[in-house]
Amino acid sequence: MMRPFFYVPLAFLLTACATTHAIDPQLASTSLADAQIIEVKLSNFDFGPSTIRMEAGKAYALHIENTSSGGHDFTAPEFFAASRVAPEDVASVRDGQVELGGGQSATIHLVPSAGTYSLVCTHVGHALFGMKGTIVVS
Numbered sequence: 001m002m003r004p005f006f007y008v009p010l011a012f013l014l015t016a017c018a019t020t021h022a023i024d025p026q027l028a029s030t031s032l033a034d035a036q037i038i039e040v041k042l043s044n045f046d047f048g049p050s051t052i053r054m055e056a057g058k059a060y061a062l063h064i065e066n067t068s069s070g071g072h073d074f075t076a077p078e079f080f081a082a083s084r085v086a087p088e089d090v091a092s093v094r095d096g097q098v099e100l101g102g103g104q105s106a107t108i109h110l111v112p113s114a115g116t117y118s119l120v121c122t123h124v125g126h127a128l129f130g131m132k133g134t135i136v137v138s
């Protein structure tokens, strides 16, 4: 009859952790509802705009749209690592990269930190053709 005493407190602890995470004040749904929308278009072979400007500590809805028929990605690992990404959008960012097939789009809600970050499309040859940018958070 030892087992129930071990498992019940552990389950309670995990639930408590999840609850603490969900009420993070900077990423609460109320602040994200006021998120400023930033549109970035991916095309052959360009980010539009190629310089993305944000203010540190403000909530943004980063809307990334691939307007071409081929695949592109929005790769900025240092930027995403330094940002607080909304829990529901974390799965859209893999290793600092948002991959979009032709015509696809994604919206990432986040609160950025100050810095200058490089942005690139990692598809072979795309950066050489000019698919590079900068994210400036001041």
Ligand SMILES: [Cu+2]
Pocket (backbone or CB within 6 Å): 045, 071, 072, 073, 121, 122, 123, 126, 131
């Ligand atoms: Cu590309």
